[in-house]
Amino acid sequence: MEAKVHKDYIEEKERLDYVKQVIKEEREMLHNRTYNGLSEAVIPHMVYMDNQRMKKLNKSTHNPYFGRIDFNELTHNTIEKIYIGKTSITDYESDNEEDMLVVDWRAPISSLYYDRNIGNVEYTCPAGTIAGELLLKRNYKIENGHLEKITEIDVTAMDDILLDALEDKKDTKLKDIVSTIQSEQNEIIRADLTKSLIIQGVAGSGKTTIALHRIAYLIYTYQHRYSANEFLIIAPNQLFLQYIENMLPELGVEDVEQTTIEILTRNILSEEFYIREKDDKLKKIIEDKRDNEYGKSLRDLSRLKTSLKYKEMLDEYVYGIINEILPKEDLFFQGVLLIEASKLADMFYENYKRYSVLKSVKLIKKLIITQFENSKNDIEDSIYQDIKARQIQLEKTRTMDETLKEDIVNIYHEQQRRLKNMKKEFIKQLNTYLIEPKKSILKYYERFLKSDKCMKNHIFEKSFIGSFREKSKTIGTKKIVDIEDLPALLYLQHQLKATEKISNVKHIVIDEGQDFGTFQFYVLKELMKEATFTILGDIAQGIHYHRGTSDWNEVLQQVFKEQCQIKYLKKSYIVLPLR
Numbered sequence: 001m002e003a004k005v006h007k008d009y010i011e012e013k014e015r016l017d018y019v020k021q022v023i024k025e026e027r028e029m030l031h032n033r034t035y036n037g038l039s040e041a042v043i044p045h046m047v048y049m050d051n052q053r054m055k056k057l058n059k060s061t062h063n064p065y066f067g068r069i070d071f072n073e074l075t076h077n078t079i080e081k082i083y084i085g086k087t088s089i090t091d092y093e094s095d096n097e098e099d100m101l102v103v104d105w106r107a108p109i110s111s112l113y114y115d116r117n118i119g120n121v122e123y124t125c126p127a128g129t130i131a132g133e134l135l136l137k138r139n140y141k142i143e144n145g146h147l148e149k150i151t152e153i154d155v156t157a158m159d160d161i162l163l164d165a166l167e168d169k170k171d172t173k174l175k176d177i178v179s180t181i182q183s184e185q186n187e188i189i190r191a192d193l194t195k196s197l198i199i200q201g202v203a204g205s206g207k208t209t210i211a212l213h214r215i216a217y218l219i220y221t222y223q224h225r226y227s228a229n230e231f232l233i234i235a236p237n238q239l240f241l242q243y244i245e246n247m248l249p250e251l252g253v254e255d256v257e258q259t260t261i262e263i264l265t266r267n268i269l270s271e272e273f274y275i276r277e278k279d280d281k282l283k284k285i286i287e288d289k290r291d292n293e294y295g296k297s298l299r300d301l302s303r304l305k306t307s308l309k310y311k312e313m314l315d316e317y318v319y320g321i322i323n324e325i326l327p328k329e330d331l332f333f334q335g336v337l338l339i340e341a342s343k344l345a346d347m348f349y350e351n352y353k354r355y356s357v358l359k360s361v362k363l364i365k366k367l368i369i370t371q372f373e374n375s376k377n378d379i380e381d382s383i384y385q386d387i388k389a390r391q392i393q394l395e396k397t398r399t400m401d402e403t404l405k406e407d408i409v410n411i412y413h414e415q416q417r418r419l420k421n422m423k424k425e426f427i428k429q430l431n432t433y434l435i436e437p438k439k440s441i442l443k444y445y446e447r448f449l450k451s452d453k454c455m456k457n458h459i460f461e462k463s464f465i466g467s468f469r470e471k472s473k474t475i476g477t478k479k480i481v482d483i484e485d486l487p488a489l490l491y492l493q494h495q496l497k498a499t500e501k502i503s504n505v506k507h508i509v510i511d512e513g514q515d516f517g518t519f520q521f522y523v524l525k526e527l528m529k530e531a532t533f534t535i536l537g538d539i540a541q542g543i544h545y546h547r548g549t550s551d552w553n554e555v556l557q558q559v560f561k562e563q564c565q566i567k568y569l570k571k572s573y574i575v576l577p578l579r
Contacts, residue, residue: 001149001150001151002148002149003140003141003147003148003149003150006150008150009147009150012140012147012150013147015083016064016142016145016147018101019064019065019083019089019101019102020061020064020145022089022091022092022093022101023057023060023061023064023089024061026053026057026089026092027054027057027058027061030050030053030054030057031054033050035047052254055249055252056086056087056252057087059086059087059250059252060085060086060087060089060102061145062142062143062144062145063085063086063142063143063145064085064089064102064142065083065084065085065102065140065142066084066085066086066139066140066141066142066178066179067083067084067085067113067137067138067139067140067153067179068081068082068083068084068136068137068138068140069082069084069109069112069113069134069136069137069138070082070134070135070136071109071112071121071132071133071134071135072132072133072135073130073131073132074130074131074132074133079135082100082103082109082110083101083102083103084102084103084104084105084110084113085102085103085104085105086104086105086178086251086252087102087104087252088100088102088103088104088107089101089102104220105178105181106216106217106220106221108123108124108125108126109123109125109130111123111186111190112134113137114181114182114183114186115183115186115187116134117134117137118134118135118136118137119133119134120132120133120134121133121134136152137152137153138150138151138152138153139151139153139179177206177209177213178213178251181213182571182573184569184571185206185210185213185569187567188210188214188567188569189210189213189214189217190217191214191534191565191567193218193221193222193506193507193532194532195532195563195564195565196532196533196534196535196560196563196564196565197533197534197535197564197565197566197567198513198533198535198537198552198555198556198564198565198566198567199211199534199535199536199537199566199567199568199569200537200538200539200552200566200567200568200569201536201537201538201568201569202538202540202569202570202571202572203538203540203541203572204572204573205569205570205571205572205573206569206573207511207536207537207538207569208244208511208536209247210536210569211233211509211511211534211536212233212244212247212248212251212509213251214509214534215231215233215248215251215253215256215507215509216248216251216252216253218231218507219231219253219256220252226506226507227255228253228254228255228256229255229256229257229504230504230505230506230507231256231257231505231506231507231508231509232256232257232258232259232502232505232507232508232509232528232531233256233257233258233259233508233509233511234259234260234261234264234508234509234510234511234524235258235259235260235511235512236260236511236512236515237260238260240260240511240512241258241259241260244258245258261483261486261516261520262275262483262486264490264502265486265489265490267501268490268493268499268501268502268527269441269442269489269490269493271440271441271442272479273442273475273479273480273481274478274479274480274481275480275481275482275483275486276480276481276482276483301467301484302482302484302547303517303547305482305484305485305487305488305517305519305547306484306487306516306517306518306519306520306547306548307517307518307519308518308519308522308558310487310488310519311491311519311522313448313455314448314488314491314492314495315495317448317451318357318492318495318496320451321357321437321444321496322348322357325357325361325434325435325437326341326344326345326348326434327341327344327433327434328341329341331344331368331429331430331433333372333379333426333429334379334382334383334386334418334422335382335386336375336378336379336382338368338371338372338375339368339371344364344434347364347367348360348364352364355498356494356495356496356497356498357437357495357496357497358436358437358496358497358498359498361434361435361436361437362436364434365430365434368430368434369426369427369430372423372426372430376422379422380419380422383415383418383419383422384415387411387412387414387415390411391408391411394407394408394411395408437496437497441489441492441493441496441497442475442479442481442489444492444496445475445481445485445488445489445492446472446475446476447472448488448492449468449469449471449472449475450468450469450472455468471485483547484517484547486520487517487519487520487522487523488519490523490524490527491519491523491526494523494526494527499527502527502528503527503528503529503530505528505530505531506530506531506532507531507532507533507534508524508528508531508532508533508534509533509534509536510524510533510534510535510536510537511536511537512536512537513535513536513537513549514537514538514539514541514548514549515537515547515548515549516535516548516549517547517548517549518549518554518555518558518559521533521535521549521555521559522558522559525559525560533560533564535555537549539551539552552566553566
């Protein structure tokens with residue numbers, strides 16, 4: 001109802017005015033703050049924190065909160081009036097130093113506003129489960145600092161408020177739904193960070209908005225464990241990134257990386273390549289009237305490249321590269337055995353199997369260099385013995401003349417050179433003995449597509465093998481790949497050279513996940529082993545069906561090994577125009 005006719009209008013207006021005054025005073029305090037007496041190491045952090053706080057206060061000035069609950073905690077038997085907004089506001093003038101004028105919407109107690117109705121309730125917080133009675137739920141519409149509407153909330157009223165908010169939007173920009181989050185949406189937003197989620201949502205269920213609110217909630221809740229740059233959003237395209245660019249700052253979140261699978265692949269590979277227009281293949285599959293078999297072949301090939309069958313083919317190829325790299329002979333230097341080939345292979349496959357090929361090679365080389373350092377005395381003795389033996393042989397076969405003396409002097413000069421350049425010559429020999437995979441990933445992929453043996457082991461359609469050969473020529477001459485090739489490129493990079501650039505990521509949000517294949521999800525999980533996922537999509541809206549996912553259970557079983565939940569959003573909030 002209109003605020004002015006509500007029975008508590010005067011009380012609520014006074015409360016709003018007081019909160020606005022507190023915000024004004026805190027802004028002035030931050031504006032005038034000096035950092036005298038602080039160490040130089042601390043000042044940049046303090047300035048950053050104050051700037052972040054000022055941004056939040058600036059956004060709260062004209063709309064400091066949107067909701068209120070009255071909660072009677074069972075053990076306290078005192079009624080708390082809890083106002084809920086986008087950021088917390090503390091009353092520093094209160095006798096109680098922690099008296100909160102406004103509680104952040106992400107705080108545990110705020111879940112009562114979204115999920116519970118009047119009556120006996122409970123919520124979970126770090127201190128445990130808190131039980132009590134919810135006496136009141138109230139929503140406010142505050143615009144430009146003025147109290148416009150006050151609405152008492154029940155389930156029906158919450159839906160009405162949401163519809164009212166949606167109808168109020170005058171543009172197509174994505175906006176936050178903090179004040180109108182529905183219970184089913186709130187459950188997903190606040191789901192445990194340590195578990196991966198797949199969200200199957202119908203059109204208009206707010207999947208994208210929920211994803212961004214989930215990021216904001218997780219960063220707030222786990223701020224003492226993770227920083228914002230340990231979260232990653234993978235969007236379907238650049239246009240989508242522009243669409244959401246203002247949302248996270250509105251929710252008080254900055255420094256979260258937002259990318260697409262194309263950009264991510266380029267950054268990880270650090271190689272120049274071009275991606276064929278992603279809709280070209282879809283057009284050919286749908287529109288090609290000349291040959292139905294041609295369209296079917298394109299579709300089947302795309303499905304192969306985005307399936308775990310393709311991973312098996314790449315694994316066999318990588319195994320072949322390892323066999324090429326691993327020496328077949330023992331390593332001797334100056335007659336001293338440093339490592340046996342069989343032991344080197346055992347180390348590669350057992351001790352270092354969790355690493356990329358390049359890292360394994362580097363680690364083994366370090367180990368062999370250590371063995372070289374420990375064997376220096378033996379190597380020097382071997383050189384002395386070799387020179388001494390050569391001298392004895394010379395003296396046995398030659399008479400003592402000027403030429404003999406000169407030759408003996410020369411071999412002792414050689415001895416000095418060998419001793420002086422011992423490590424340099426050893427490193428040179430080691431690099432020839434154990435070769436690092438230094439080709440570009442694009443070049444390795446080109447070789448893979450040409451590997452007849454690997455193809456024939458896994459593919460029985462001759463047309464596929466021909467397609468692979470044709471693709472290898474395009475990559476070799478023009479560096480052009482299809483979007484279905486990106487998981488393979490990422491996987492080869494991970495297996496051969498490592499992907500440490502994103503190894504710190506702790507949580508990934510993927511929107512329009514139905515357009516990702518199983519192999520793509522698998523690769524991302526391999527690249528970011530410590531991360532959990534929130535994957536949002538709608539199987540029914542899959543445009544790129546030739547390379548996307550048609551069954552979330554397949555992803556659940558093959559990628560996450562059941563360590564994931566599927567949740568469903570069945571209600572659409574699309575507002576249809578009146579006729």
